[in-house]
Amino acid sequence: VLSDLEEDIGELNKENMWELSCETVREQLTNSIRKQWRMLKNHVEKLDNQVSRVHSGALNEKDVISREDHEMETEKLELEIQQCKEMIKTQQQLLQQQLMSPCDDDTTLLLQDCYLLEERERLQEEWRLFREQKKNFEKERRSFTEAAIRLGLE
Numbered sequence: 001v002l003s004d005l006e007e008d009i010g011e012l013n014k015e016n017m018w019e020l021s022c023e024t025v026r027e028q029l030t031n032s033i034r035k036q037w038r039m040l041k042n043h044v045e046k047l048d049n050q051v052s053r054v055h056s057g058a059l060n061e062k063d064v065i066s067r068e069d070h071e072m073e074t075e076k077l078e079l080e081i082q083q084c085k086e087m088i089k090t091q092q093q094l095l096q097q098q099l100m101s102p103c104d105d106d107t108t109l110l111l112q113d114c115y116l117l118e119e120r121e122r123l124q125e126e127w128r129l130f131r132e133q134k135k136n137f138e139k140e141r142r143s144f145t146e147a148a149i150r151l152g153l154e
Helices: 002-011 014-056 067-100 105-153
Strands: none
Touching (some): 014 067
C-alpha cells in the first residue's frame, strides 16, 4: 500500500501536491474543530445535568455551582470560543495565501529534490529486496541441481 501511495504521489504534479497538503491541513483543522466542539458540548451537557439535578433537588448544597462561578465559567468558555474562531480565521487566511501565492523556483526545486530523494530511497529498498530474492533463487537452484545430480546417480 505504501509503495502504491508513493507511486501515486510521484505521479502527481506540483499543483496536486499542494491540493493534497491543503486537503490534509483542512482535514486536520476540521477534526480539531470537531474535537473542541465535542468537548464544549460535553461540558455544557454536564452543566445542564447539574442544573437539572438542582431543580429536582438531587444535589447537595456542596454540589451546586454558585451563579458567579457559573457566569465566570460561561465567560471563560465564550472567550475560548472567540479565540478558536480567530484561530480558524487566521488559518483560513494563511491557507488562502498559500494557495494564491505562486511557488518560487527555489521552492519548486526543493520539492523536486524531496521527491527525488524519496524515489531514490524507494528504489534502493527495491534493489535490496531484488538482491535478496536473487540470492534465495540461487540457493534454490543449487539445491535443485544437487538433488537432480543425486537423483541421476541413484
